[in-house]
Amino acid sequence: MIAAPGQGLALARDEDQTAAARVRIAVQGLAKRFNASGREFVAVDDVSFEVKQGEFVALLGPSGCGKSTILNMVAGLLPRSGGRILIDQDTVETGKVNPRVGYVFQRDTLFPWRTVEQNIGYGLEIAGLRKTERASRVASAVEKAGLSGFGQSFPRMLSGGMRQRVALMRTLILEPEILLMDEPFGALDTHTKLEMHKTLLEIWERERQTVLFVTHDLGEALTLASRIILLSARPGRLKEDFDVAIPRPRDPVAVRESAEFGRLYSHIWHSLGEEFRRTRAD
Amino acid sequence: MSNSRTVILFWQLAILAAVLVIWQWGFEWSKALLPRAYVPKILDPYFVAKPSLIWQSFLRLGCFSDAGGFAACIRGNDNNLWLATLVTLKNTWWGFLFGSASGIAAGLVLGRSDFLARVFGPYIVALNSIPRIALVPLVILIFGLGDLSKIATAWLVVFFVVFFNTFEGTRAVDRDQIAAARLLGASAFTVLRTVVIPSALAWVFASLLPAVSFALIGVIVGEFIGAERGLGKLIIEAEARANASEMMVAIFVMMFVGILLAIAVRSLQSYLLRWQPQFEPSA
Numbered sequence: 001m002i003a004a005p006g007q008g009l010a011l012a013r014d015e016d017q018t019a020a021a022r023v024r025i026a027v028q029g030l031a032k033r034f035n036a037s038g039r040e041f042v043a044v045d046d047v048s049f050e051v052k053q054g055e056f057v058a059l060l061g062p063s064g065c066g067k068s069t070i071l072n073m074v075a076g077l078l079p080r081s082g083g084r085i086l087i088d089q090d091t092v093e094t095g096k097v098n099p100r101v102g103y104v105f106q107r108d109t110l111f112p113w114r115t116v117e118q119n120i121g122y123g124l125e126i127a128g129l130r131k132t133e134r135a136s137r138v139a140s141a142v143e144k145a146g147l148s149g150f151g152q153s154f155p156r157m158l159s160g161g162m163r164q165r166v167a168l169m170r171t172l173i174l175e176p177e178i179l180l181m182d183e184p185f186g187a188l189d190t191h192t193k194l195e196m197h198k199t200l201l202e203i204w205e206r207e208r209q210t211v212l213f214v215t216h217d218l219g220e221a222l223t224l225a226s227r228i229i230l231l232s233a234r235p236g237r238l239k240e241d242f243d244v245a246i247p248r249p250r251d252p253v254a255v256r257e258s259a260e261f262g263r264l265y266s267h268i269w270h271s272l273g274e275e276f277r278r279t280r281a282d
Numbered sequence: 283m284s285n286s287r288t289v290i291l292f293w294q295l296a297i298l299a300a301v302l303v304i305w306q307w308g309f310e311w312s313k314a315l316l317p318r319a320y321v322p323k324i325l326d327p328y329f330v331a332k333p334s335l336i337w338q339s340f341l342r343l344g345c346f347s348d349a350g351g352f353a354a355c356i357r358g359n360d361n362n363l364w365l366a367t368l369v370t371l372k373n374t375w376w377g378f379l380f381g382s383a384s385g386i387a388a389g390l391v392l393g394r395s396d397f398l399a400r401v402f403g404p405y406i407v408a409l410n411s412i413p414r415i416a417l418v419p420l421v422i423l424i425f426g427l428g429d430l431s432k433i434a435t436a437w438l439v440v441f442f443v444v445f446f447n448t449f450e451g452t453r454a455v456d457r458d459q460i461a462a463a464r465l466l467g468a469s470a471f472t473v474l475r476t477v478v479i480p481s482a483l484a485w486v487f488a489s490l491l492p493a494v495s496f497a498l499i500g501v502i503v504g505e506f507i508g509a510e511r512g513l514g515k516l517i518i519e520a521e522a523r524a525n526a527s528e529m530m531v532a533i534f535v536m537m538f539v540g541i542l543l544a545i546a547v548r549s550l551q552s553y554l555l556r557w558q559p560q561f562e563p564s565a
Contacts, residue, residue, distance in 0.1 A: 075465065077461060077465075097464055097465055097467060099467060101465075102465070103462075103465045105458055105461075105462060107458050109456070109458045109459050109461070109462040111459060111463075111476075111477065111480070112557050112558075113480045113481070113483070113555075113557040114557070122463070122466055122476070123466040123467055126466070126467055126468050126472050126476065127467055154556075154557040155557075156557070156558075170466065171465075171466070174466065174467070
């Protein structure tokens with residue numbers, strides 16, 4: 001039942017196994033306070049949760065609840081005001097990059113002066129990988145993202161969805177075991193978003209990275225995640241924690257027909273609604 | 283229809299022909315046709331020469347019409363047209379190169395360091411307030427009549443233009459792009475090399491086109507005030523002899539030098555900034 005040391009390194013192929021898998025991200029009593037024009041306000045207050053090996057966890061909450069702040073503290077982009085964050089038992093240090101962790105931004109952060117191939121190969125290039133080996137890995141990533149024929153294009157020639165595919169591949173090519181995603185599809189239209197969900201599901205169902213995915217879109221969270229952590233309105237506190245027991249492989253359109261999707265949707269919708277009302281009451 | 287390429291070319295050539303014709307014969311014609319008081323003085327060949335005279339001066343200064351042959355003429359005259367052009371071009375190039383290199387370096391350093399930017403800020407503003415041309419006599423006093431003082435003058439003019447643009451460009455770099463590069467494993471130096479510099483390049487280049495013209499201006503002014511050779515020196519010598527056509531030769535050569543330098547910078551720019559929309563190759 002309990003995984004022997006070393007066994008946790010092997011990717012869990014079966015979702016049932018993840019329960020026994022090791023903890024990759026541990027957030028304990030996390031807090032963040034900001035000083036805005038002399039007045040302190042609490043963005044995140046005493047948040048604790050764990051993400052285990054191979055889990056796809058969505059961090060869901062109303063706008064301004066501090067979910068992106070939490071993610072940025074996990075990534076070490078932002079200093080925390082209190083509490084601890086451990087990744088693989090090591091405390092996260094602000095400003096120190098963990099090579100096992102990949103991060104995908106909501107905003108377009110592609111390098112506009114680099115072609116699609118050069119963007120995707122950036123991490124490999126600065127790691128000093130040989131050109132020939134780099135080229136073959138980049139080529140397979142370009143194909144995997146459905147960007148064949150666009151390798152030599154500059155980002156401005158691409159649509160928003162294609163740019164976000166490039167951004168995803170730029171991160172995934174480094175084969176991070178842990179993937180932090182900050183509303184990566186938030187700026188896309190509904191159709192493009194569904195296509196991105198399909199791509200991400202295909203990749204994740206094959207490779208089973210450990211994912212922490214921030215979103216305010218309930219449908220997106222239910223489509224992708226195996227677990228949803230619901231945050232309260234500001235200051236962000238843990239409100240509820242759900243398992244999403246929709247079978248895989250999932251299809252982003254067909255998944256909406258399932259009974260489990262409908263049941264969870266109305267339940268969480270109700271819970272989210274309370275938070276939106278609280279935000280307005282403030 | 284009226285703005286098709288042939289029509290535009292026709293009008294451009296027509297204007298050129300009209301200017302040349304009026305320049306060449308306008309003064310004589312107006313003297314013959316108009317009362318004395320209405321003859322435009324500005325067309326007097328004594329002041330503005332005329333195309334045929336300029337052409338002859340060009341052949342003479344350029345050693346094409348010398349009885350002793352081209353090579354002997356070139357050797358016999360230290361400040362012949364070709365040597366003068368070469369010297370001016372060379373000094374412009376070095377002044378531009380040193381000026382933009384140091385401007386880019388200083389702009390990057392101060393743009394990346396708030397501390398240094400705040401320390402040096404007032405000094406830079408104060409120095410930038412000095413009209414650069416006012417410093418030329420001082421530069422010549424320090425560096426002498428040779429090429430060095432011309433390079434230094436061009437440097438002075440170019441440095442600040444490039445510095446300010448690089449500084450602003452470095453400040454305008456997208457913070458999320460820097461964060462993205464860091465998260466993909468880039469060190470501070472790699473971020474500078476692969477994100478800050480390429481991103482600031484658009485700003486830098488916006489300044490290089492005027493900078494190359496400024497470098498030429500700096501060199502010519504330096505040559506006016508004190509020089510042994512160069513196109514500016516050629517103009518000053520011609521002025522002493524009240525020879526307008528020789529001055530015109532030097533001016534036209536400067537025009538061509540200016541155009542060539544601008545084309546060189548522009549083609550470098552459109553290659554390095556080909557990722558930007560305005561440099562998209564037209565379909």
